[in-house]
Amino acid sequence: MREPAMLRLKVINPNTSQAMSQQMAHSLQRQLARDVHLEVLTAEHGAPSIETAVEEAMAVVALLALIARDREGLLETPPADGYLLACFGDPGLEAARELSPVPVIGIAQAAMHMATLAAPSFAIVTSMTSTLPMSEQLLERYAMRPLCKALLACDVPVLALSEARTPPAALLESCEHARASGAGSIVLGCAAMGPLRDAIASEIGLPVVDPLLAGRDLLLTLMRQPAVARTMQAGEVKPLSGVFAQGLAAL
Known part of the structure; x- marks a missing residue:
C-alpha cells in the first residue's frame, strides 16, 4: 500500500x-x-x-x-x-x-467561522485597543458583524501575552465581559493567546477558539x-x- x-x-x-x-x-x-x-x-x-x-x-x-x-x-x-x-x-x-x-x-477568518460552528454567536477578545478597528473591519469584510456580540480588548501587549504561562487577570476580565454580552463562544483575537485557551475555557465555561488551531x-x-x-x-x-x-x- x-x-x-x-x-x-x-x-x-x-x-x-x-x-x-x-x-x-x-x-x-x-x-x-x-x-x-x-x-x-x-x-x-x-x-x-x-x-x-x-x-x-x-x-x-x-x-x-x-x-x-x-x-x-x-x-x-x-x-x-x-x-x-x-x-x-x-x-x-x-x-x-x-x-x-x-x-x-x-487565522481571524478561520476562527470566526469555527466559532459559528460551536455556537450561534461569538465575541472576540483581542490584545490592544489599537487593534480594535482592524478587527471591526474584518467582521464587516467577512459578513460576521451580526453574529459578533462583543469586540473587546484586554490591553495586554502581544509580547506579554506570548510570555504568559497563565491568563492575565485583564484577559480573564475581558472574557467575563464577553460571556456577559450573551455570546455563545469566544474567539481569542491574538495568535499569542492560543496556549492560554484551555485555562480560559475552564474559567469561563464557554467554547473558546484558538485562532491558530x-x-x-x-x-x-x-x-x-x-x-x-x-x-x-x-x-x-x-x-x-x-x-x-x-x-x-x-x-
Whole structure:
C-alpha cells in the first residue's frame, strides 16, 4: 500500500519574533496528522509584534516576500501546499491569495467561522485597543458583524501575552465581559493567546477558539480538497520600480 503524499503546510508569522514562531510551531504540532509537514516562517522585516495599522502594513510586504520566495524555490524546503497567515489581522490575505496558486487562510477568518460552528454567536477578545478597528473591519469584510456580540480588548501587549504561562487577570476580565454580552463562544483575537485557551475555557465555561488551531485545521481541509480551494491568481504583472524592481522575492 502506497504511503500518502506529504502535505507541506507553511505558517507565516508576519512579525519578526523568532520566539513567537517557536511557540506557534509547538502549539501547531499538537494532534497533527502524520502526512503533514509543518514549517513556520518568520518575517525578516517589520516589528516584533503587530498592534498598529503601520506595523500591519509593513507586515504585508514582509509576508508577501516570503510567499514569493517560497514559490520561486528560494527557501531551503520545497514550496508549500498551503499557507497560514498567523496574525489575527489577516494582513495581506487577498494579496497573498493572488500571489499563491495554493490555498491561503487567515487565522481571524478561520476562527470566526469555527466559532459559528460551536455556537450561534461569538465575541472576540483581542490584545490592544489599537487593534480594535482592524478587527471591526474584518467582521464587516467577512459578513460576521451580526453574529459578533462583543469586540473587546484586554490591553495586554502581544509580547506579554506570548510570555504568559497563565491568563492575565485583564484577559480573564475581558472574557467575563464577553460571556456577559450573551455570546455563545469566544474567539481569542491574538495568535499569542492560543496556549492560554484551555485555562480560559475552564474559567469561563464557554467554547473558546484558538485562532491558530482553527486556521490550521480549516487550511488542511482545503489542502485535502483542491477542487474547492480558493485561488485568486493576479493578472499581468506590471513593471516595478524602486525597492520592488527585482520583484517581491528579492526583498
